[in-house]
Amino acid sequence: MKINFLKVAIIAFGISTVAISCSDDFVETKFEQDVEQGPLTSLTEVESFTRGMYTSMRSSTYYGRDYGLYAEVRSDEMYSNLYAGYYNTVYNYTMTSSDAYARDTYRQIYTAVAKANILINTDVNGIQGTDADRKAVRYHIGQARALRALYFFDLLKLYGQKYTGGNLGIVTPLVYDPKAMQGRGTVAENEAQIEADFNAGLALMEANIGGSVSTDKVDLTINAVKTLMTRFYLYKQDYAKVRTLVDEIVASAQYQVMPEASYVGSWSASKQNNSIFELAVGVAGANGTDSWGYMFNYDGYGNTVVSPDLYDQYDAADVRSQIIEFTDGEYYLYKYPNLEGSDNIKLIRYEEVLLNGVEAELNGGDPAKALTYYNLIVEQRGLPAASSVDMATLKLERSKELVGEGFRLWDLLRWGDTVPRPAGVSTNPQLTAFPIPRVETDIAGTPIVSNPGYDN
Incomplete structure (x- = not known):
């Protein structure tokens, strides 16, 4: 894999620049810098990266608006009236490999994956502080494993070929390396990785609950992970x-x-x-006018x-x-x-x-x-x-x-x-999956292949 959107590295940050009470967007803004991310060395830094994952999730191109509405405008319970030009290509199955919806959601979810990978690969022994701090860090790593499972699951549903007659899934990077080259796994391989992440995340959280771990409803809890797992197992018919x-x-x-x-x-x-x-x-x-x-x-x-x-x-x-x-x-x-x-x-x-x-x-x-x-x-x-x-x-x-x-x-x-479609639109089942963005498939030497039915 070479995720083109993540070719810039993440900047290392110091405690002096982090204000816990008001820094929800800290990691999001720093993510766009070009200084290599150093290892996380404190519970404060780990907590900031956890909030950074949530910030990526609430973006208008992910759970802040678009991802949920993709599943509504292509359903039998809601539809897009195309007002203000939103969701025209999604609703009418006229997306191309350069479509902004496919590109921007792909980018946002893989940005969240990158943040999760930095957390997951944190060396707990290198965390400064008390044993309770390190216990809390392990809990956060568990959250990151479970959220990475969710991110991969969301990507697989949107870009994978399970319902289009193919067997290709999505790219599943397990470490943060913006220079790596990795191809798409199969749907079965993706599902195995998602299940492994859910199980590992849940086990880490259950083993390290307590101390400074939050049970607030705006933090991923053990019951939240279990619910996300029920979604996955319904999809698997388990x-x-x-x-x-x-x-x-x-x-x-x-x-x-x-x-x-x-x-x-x-x-x-x-x-x-x-x-x-x-x-x-x-x-x-x-998100204002960009909100759900x-x-x-x-x-x-x-x-x-x-x-x-x-x-x-x-x-x-x-x-x-x-x-x-x-x-x-x-x-x-x-x-x-x-x-x-x-x-x-x-x-x-x-x-x-x-x-x-x-x-x-x-x-x-x-x-x-x-x-x-x-x-x-x-x-x-x-x-x-x-x-x-x-x-x-x-x-x-x-x-x-x-x-x-x-x-x-x-x-x-x-x-x-x-799945209903508007009158006059293509009934090609391959278009159920979103296109893999052209900015990804056009990278020289990339092993990532496109979805059939599109122009790349």
Whole structure:
């Protein structure tokens, strides 16, 4: 691999330049310098790199907006009305190898991978401080392993060929080396690396919890890692592992389904009881007109709107229908309602855990437990308890509960369900995968090959 975007090295930084309370963007800004990154030698430096990973994640080209919306505009629950020119090529399957969406998201996720790799390869014995500091560093390394698994998983879903008839996946660099040359692994090899990273990360975190380790909802916790693993194992159709992980998260009794009375307001509030992991944003980190919510709001760009077919599935008493408004002929979703983009990004909610559990229990588990999980949600949405639940019900409930949160395309693909396309666009299945950016495949001597169906 030679990740062209990462050819500049990371600058080493000193404690005197880091202010823990206000340095969330520190690593992000320093990442663009041209001085070789030295080894991390303190817990303070390690914590800054951890925040640097989160900063990469909240970028508008990753979880701050685009990555989630890619899965919505190509789904049956939302679509892009192409207002203001956003997502035209994504929605219409007209991307080229020079497409900015494919290029910029690729760059942002691999930037996060690079930061994770620096953390993962930190020499703990070289950390100055106390044994408790080194214990905390190991916990942070565990977080980085788990987040690298997420980054690789996100890249694989977007650029890999699992659903296009091929077997190529993505590049999986395990050390930070901007001069290295590495080709794409197979989908199977990528999946093995992702699973290994998740397992190693979780083990490190469980072995080193305590001390100065944060349990704040804006930090990746053990339960957050377990939830990310349930996503991966649903994708792999390893339902037994999903069941085990969901059982552990539910048994922790740390979360609850958002109550009906609080549901609407919860979307503009941070660290609610149903939140497992969210990216801290706030005024300083707000993406403004480049935010996820700005794409939803009628008074913003209002680019990505709810399908009328989905809206018609909501019962009149369902509180979730209250955050969808019909204006000028379209249905606008008000998750992330603040136009300045300061809402924390809710990456993992307890409701997702329960829905993952429902699906896993319906596939070789306990149907009664599936019904219990299902009713925990619907009874807090203004609806009566159900007497049964099946896969068709689960699929619809995932759409009604998780609409706009970036799951639907991946759900349709892993279920083998039809992915709708606008009338008149290409039906070439190879275009389901994003193009590998030309700036990557054009590097002299690169072993990275393009995805078929594109112009590189």
